[in-house]
Amino acid sequence: MTKPRVLLTRKWPEAVENAAAELFDVTLNPDDKPLGRAGIRAALENYDAVLATVTDDVKEGTFTNLKPMARILANYGVGFSHIDIEGARAAGITVTNTPDVLNDCTADLAMTLLMMAARRAGEGEREVRAGKWTGWRPTHMIGTSVTGKTLGIIGFGRIGQAMARRAHFGFGMPILVQSRSAVDPVILAETGAVQVDTLETLLPQCDFISLHCPGGVVNKHLINADRLALMRPTAILVNTARGEVVDEAALVDALKTGVIAGAGLDVFEAEPTVHAGLLECQNAVLLPHMGSSTRETRVGMGMRALKNIQQFFDGIEPDDKVN
Numbered sequence: 001m002t003k004p005r006v007l008l009t010r011k012w013p014e015a016v017e018n019a020a021a022e023l024f025d026v027t028l029n030p031d032d033k034p035l036g037r038a039g040i041r042a043a044l045e046n047y048d049a050v051l052a053t054v055t056d057d058v059k060e061g062t063f064t065n066l067k068p069m070a071r072i073l074a075n076y077g078v079g080f081s082h083i084d085i086e087g088a089r090a091a092g093i094t095v096t097n098t099p100d101v102l103n104d105c106t107a108d109l110a111m112t113l114l115m116m117a118a119r120r121a122g123e124g125e126r127e128v129r130a131g132k133w134t135g136w137r138p139t140h141m142i143g144t145s146v147t148g149k150t151l152g153i154i155g156f157g158r159i160g161q162a163m164a165r166r167a168h169f170g171f172g173m174p175i176l177v178q179s180r181s182a183v184d185p186v187i188l189a190e191t192g193a194v195q196v197d198t199l200e201t202l203l204p205q206c207d208f209i210s211l212h213c214p215g216g217v218v219n220k221h222l223i224n225a226d227r228l229a230l231m232r233p234t235a236i237l238v239n240t241a242r243g244e245v246v247d248e249a250a251l252v253d254a255l256k257t258g259v260i261a262g263a264g265l266d267v268f269e270a271e272p273t274v275h276a277g278l279l280e281c282q283n284a285v286l287l288p289h290m291g292s293s294t295r296e297t298r299v300g301m302g303m304r305a306l307k308n309i310q311q312f313f314d315g316i317e318p319d320d321k322v323n
């Protein structure tokens with residue numbers, strides 16, 4: 001039997017590329033250049049499976065007048081707001097993602113951002129590297145304490161829950177959560193969290209806010225100027241979810257005028273472009289979408305994506321089918 005023809009749109013960790021080559025007739029992307037919309041359409045028309053990432057534009061219009069050969073689009077990543085899920089379904093293409101394997105890693109990075117913003121770690125590092133550190137003094141680089149402060153979590157899926165555990169059990173933080181659906185009381189008890197109904201109730205009560213909801217149209221600019229104004233002037237916003245969830249222009253304004261005290265961001269509205277105003281904000285910690293970037297997790301994500309296409313070609317519904 002001939003092996004399915006599979007395309008990896010980006011360079012993957014070597015262990016996963018090797019595993020893919022054992023299982024399938026694989027085409028790699030050793031140059032690691034994003035394919036662009038036309039390249040993705042061509043891939044969907046010429047391969048049995050396309051293994052995509054967040055840098056692939058598979059949004060509305062991708063499937064219009066497409067004659068797909070691919071029957072599965074396996075995303076390397078949990079978030080899939082870069083994929084037109086309905087369009088894929090209408091074109092007869094199954095879409096899968098890679099949940100679970102990146103929960104801890106992403107929550108670790110959210111905690112890193114929270115700590116860095118609270119303790120001004122980015123500013124301090126920049127000062128040392130610039131040769132501007134003049135020595136210890138009682139009033140130097142004063143940040144804000146984290147232990148015992150209240151954390152608000154928006155979106156309470158697996159990553160939000162992992163964040164709650166770290167903050168509550170590691171840092172003694174009371175946790176408030178806001179989520180579209182009612183969270184199981186057992187999960188709330190396990191994570192030391194209390195659910196509130198609305199963002200308007202949540203935001204004024206928190207010292208830190210961490211975003212863990214999906215991106216896409218439904219949550220575009222969920223955090224806008226009005227909602228930033230509801231946060232405490234001492235509060236810090238952390239985003240490891242998706243850039244579009246925050247109105248970046250409004251955030252720049254809030255950071256510059258003291259509406260909120262700081263931000264820790266791993267995701268941006270127009271990646272890899274970062275709003276010029278954010279670059280000017282010393283009170284913003286900016287990371288280049290690193291939430292899942294550990295050796296273990298990136299291999300885990302790849303293996304999970306391979307398992308999904310293996311199940312699909314074996315005639316089994318993939319574990320992580322999202323449409």
Ligand code: 8YV
Pocket residue numbers: 052053054055076077078079080102290291292293
């Ligand atoms: C991934 C992420 O690395 O999984 C996600 O949703 O945001 C990242 O951690 C990225 O999506 C790769 O496609």
